[in-house]
Amino acid sequence: MKKNLPAFLFLIVLIxxxxxxxxxxxxxxxxxxxxxxxxxxxxxxxxxxxxxWSSTNPVTEFNSAGITKTTDAHSGSFATQIKSQxxxxxxxxxxxxxxxxxxxxxxxxxxxxxxxxxxxSKPKKIKGYxxxxxxxxxxxxxxxxxxxxxxxxxxxxxxxxxxxxxxxPANSYTQFELIISDWNSLVNPxxxxxxxxxxxxxxxxxxxxxxxxxxxxxxxxxxxxxxVNDEGLQVYPNPATDLLAVYFNEENDFTILTFYSLTGKVxxxxxxxxxxxxxxxxxxxxxxxxWIELRNKYGKSIRKKxxxxx
Numbered sequence: 001m002k003k004n005l006p007a008f009l010f011l012i013v014l015i016x017x018x019x020x021x022x023x024x025x026x027x028x029x030x031x032x033x034x035x036x037x038x039x040x041x042x043x044x045x046x047x048x049x050x051x052x053w054s055s056t057n058p059v060t061e062f063n064s065a066g067i068t069k070t071t072d073a074h075s076g077s078f079a080t081q082i083k084s085q086x087x088x089x090x091x092x093x094x095x096x097x098x099x100x101x102x103x104x105x106x107x108x109x110x111x112x113x114x115x116x117x118x119x120x121s122k123p124k125k126i127k128g129y130x131x132x133x134x135x136x137x138x139x140x141x142x143x144x145x146x147x148x149x150x151x152x153x154x155x156x157x158x159x160x161x162x163x164x165x166x167x168x169p170a171n172s173y174t175q176f177e178l179i180i181s182d183w184n185s186l187v188n189p190x191x192x193x194x195x196x197x198x199x200x201x202x203x204x205x206x207x208x209x210x211x212x213x214x215x216x217x218x219x220x221x222x223x224x225x226x227x228v229n230d231e232g233l234q235v236y237p238n239p240a241t242d243l244l245a246v247y248f249n250e251e252n253d254f255t256i257l258t259f260y261s262l263t264g265k266v267x268x269x270x271x272x273x274x275x276x277x278x279x280x281x282x283x284x285x286x287x288x289x290x291w292i293e294l295r296n297k298y299g300k301s302i303r304k305k306x307x308x309x310x
Contacts, residue, residue, distance in 0.1 A: 028052075028098055028117055028194060031128075031215045033080040036069055050080050052117075054101040056094050056110050063087050066094030066198070074129040074173045074213035082141075082198040084208040093142075093197040093204040096212070101195075109201055112144055113157060116191035122147060122161070123192050125218035126178040132169050134199075135207025141167040142197040145180045147189035157191075160184040167210065177218075181301070192217065202261060233294055239307040242283035246292065247276065254294040259306075261290060282308055 029052035036048045039057070047065035049055040055067035066083045073079040082094040085108075092108045101115030126145045134140075147161030163180040194215060198208040234247040248254055259268035259280060267290065268280055285308050295301040 028215055028217060032073075032076045032213060033069070033078050034076050036078070050096070052098065053080075054097050054099065054103070054110060054115055055082075056092075056096075056103060056108065059103045059105050059108050059110075060085055060087065060092070060094075067096055070211060072131070072211060076213075079211050079213035080196075082196055082210040082212065084198045084204050084206065086206070091199070091204040091206050093199040093201045093208065094210075095195065095197045095201065097193065097195040099191070099193070101193075110195070112146060112193050112195035113148065113159070115195070116146070116148060116193040119147075119189055119192045119217070121219060122182070122188050123217040123219055124180055124182075126163070126180070126194055126215065127175065127218055128215035129173045129175055129213050130167055130170065131173055131211040132167050133171070133207075133209050134169060134205065136205035139199055139205040139208050140169075141208060141210040142195075142200060143167060143176060143178050144193070144195040144197070145178050146193035146195075147180055147182075148191055148193065149187055149189050150191075158184075158187075160187050160189055173213070183303075233292070233302050233304050235292065235304060235306060239309045240282045241309055242281065244280045244282050244306065246278050246280065248272065248294055253296045256295045258293045258295070259290060260293065261288075 030050055033050045035051035037051050039045060039047050045061045047057045047061055048069060049057055049067050057065045057067050060066050063085055066085050068081050069078050070081040071078060080096060082096055084091055084093050087108050095110040097110050097112050097115035099115040099117050101110050101112065103110050132141045143165050145163045146159055148157040149160050151158045161180045161182050163178045165176060165178040167176055196210060196212050198210045199205050236245045255271065255273045257270050257272045258266060261267055270278060272278060287308055287310050290306045290308060291303050292306055293301055293303045
């Protein structure tokens with residue numbers, strides 16, 4: 001089963017574990033952002049970024065460094081501050097990714113799937129503390145987590161788990177907890193990606209400032225095992241152009257259908273209780289890869305990748 005991010009969604013088998021296990025928290029390297037590395041360049045390009053993390057600074061340095069050190073820390077001496085920027089009249093979210101991630105000069109952003117830190121088992125949650133302020137009502141910061149496994153045949157990583165959480169404004173340090181949805185219970189990841197953005201990376205708003213500190217991985221599990229196969233969700237046609245038909249197994253008690261963009265932005269949602277199928281008008285959706293999710297009131301869900309073409 002192959003999954004990539006940004007093009008990350010293929011049909012998943014979502015499995016919940018019925019046995020209860022004690023929580024095990026493991027710190028990411030430089031999880032409190034006490035150590036910082038210099039760009040090694042002369043002023044005004046002498047920015048810094050947290051050691052063992054990658055930032056958007058290399059692609060925004062001509063404008064300013066969006067990621068900076070702050071003494072407004074939850075613990076220790078420092079935390080990391082991530083700001084949105086106006087670049088040539090367009091807003092762009094500042095981004096920070098654990099490990100060594102690649103940046104994109106064309107979009108002034110950073111690519112989470114290319115980063116990550118090694119893990120020996122499967123993280124279930126990401127926890128940490130944040131503050132967030134913005135000049136734009138409705139704006140929120142984002143934290144993204146990806147469990148991935150290297151696919152030697154394809155020479156690229158498979159995404160086997162994913163989670164995204166919006167962080168609303170908070171004037172004082174607030175704890176966040178991001179649950180990573182398990183997309184393949186039979187495979188353990190070899191690395192985990194944790195990424196922070198000061199706004200939605202697809203449609204950034206003005207004036208977002210995110211401060212993050214004390215980030216940890218949580219390997220706690222606590223829920224029941226259910227296997228869902230390919231028969232639970234069918235779509236046609238795929239690729240889609242102007243209309244997408246979605247068929248689902250009513251015996252699975254699904255109540256909500258959600259259509260997401262590649263970064264987790266909700267494009268369409270509908271209550272599907274007591275329905276067997278629906279149609280989604282996709283004519284005005286930009287071409288690209290999306291994903292569709294069915295979820296019931298107990299938290300069980302299945303997802304499938306959708307390709308939209310012109």
